[in-house]
Amino acid sequence: MADNKDNTAETTSKVKEEQLPEGVVLRDHVYDGIQEYDQKLPNWWLFTLYIMIVFFIGYWVAYYQFGWIKSDVERLNDAMAVVKAAQKAELEKVVANLDDDALGKMSQDPAMISAGEKTFQTVCFACHGKDLSATMGGAKLPGEPLNDAIWKYGEGKPMGVFNIVMKGSPDVTKGMVAFEGQLGAKGVVEVVAYILSHHEAKADGTAKPKGK
Ligand code: HEC
Structure with a gap:
């Protein structure tokens, strides 16, 4: 030195x-x-510094000491919890009021059908075909035909159809995935209404293609 x-x-x-x-x-x-x-710093500069210091102290106390200000992650989690709770409430409400009769009635409601058709023709048609026949241009698609009298699951009852779309195949690795997460209970109800609009209820409560 x-x-x-x-x-x-x-x-x-x-x-x-x-x-x-x-x-x-x-x-x-x-x-x-x-x-x-050896100059005095301009006042405007000093003031921004002082304001910053005051802001820092206030923020530090509010954020770290009292936790008044939430981090983005916390706010996101809170918002997601609200969404999840709302989804759960909606699901419970929809499912609680749902039975074969109610679903059958919905399959005659034009608003339901057209909402379900939109979903079907964007999400489901790739495997079940635009006309529900599980074929496209003569080629067989991976899904089951949904416009025939044969129901692999749920005994052909409206709630059976609803449940397989909600929960997916018993073995989702080989069959169909669950759509509960993607569409929500309401979306599933609509798309099932659309499928069932191609059917009519028989005396035993099963859905069979119209006119057959
Ligand atoms: C990736 C292809 C794929 C998509 C997309 C798909 N499915 Fe499926 N679906 C299948 C397969 C495969 C089966 C047969 C499952 C099995 O045998 O376990 C099936 C079965 C079903 C069944 C039961 C049929 C029966 O005979 O019991 C219904 C109902 C159904 N799908 C509705 C839908 C709806 C509604 C959508 C759209 C929200 C949809 N699927 C989207 C592949 C698909």
Whole structure:
């Protein structure tokens, strides 16, 4: 340290006062040939600094000490919890009022059918065909035909159809995935109404293709 001081003192000269612009004060100290201004910082600059410090203290107390301000993750989780609770409530409400009769009636409700048709023709047609026959251009698609008299699951009852769409195949790895998560109970009800609109209820409560 002492060496440095000596070196700089020898090799550099101080700026003369006359050479400075008016109002500029220099520090006496020279280091590596550099002399520093000794100016007061502008007030606007200082104020932004002070405001920042005050803000920091307030924020620090509110965020870390009292937890008044929630992080993005916490807010997201809260929002998701609200959505989840609403979905659960909706599901319970829909399912609680649902039976074969109610679903059968919905399959005659044009608003339900057209909402379900939209879903079917975007989500389900790839495996079950645009006309529910599980074929496309003569080729067999992976799904089961939904416009025939044969129901693999749920004994052909409306609630049986609802349950397989909600929960998927008994073995989802080989069959069909569950659509409860993607469509919600309401979406599933609509799409089932659309499927059943191609059927009519027989005396034993099963859905059979219209006119057969
Ligand atoms: C990735 C292809 C695929 C998609 C997409 C798909 N399914 Fe399926 N679906 C299948 C398969 C495969 C089966 C037969 C499952 C089995 O045998 O376990 C099936 C079976 C069904 C059954 C039971 C049929 C019966 O005879 O009991 C219904 C009802 C059904 N799907 C409705 C739907 C609806 C509604 C959608 C759209 C929300 C949909 N599927 C989307 C492949 C699909």
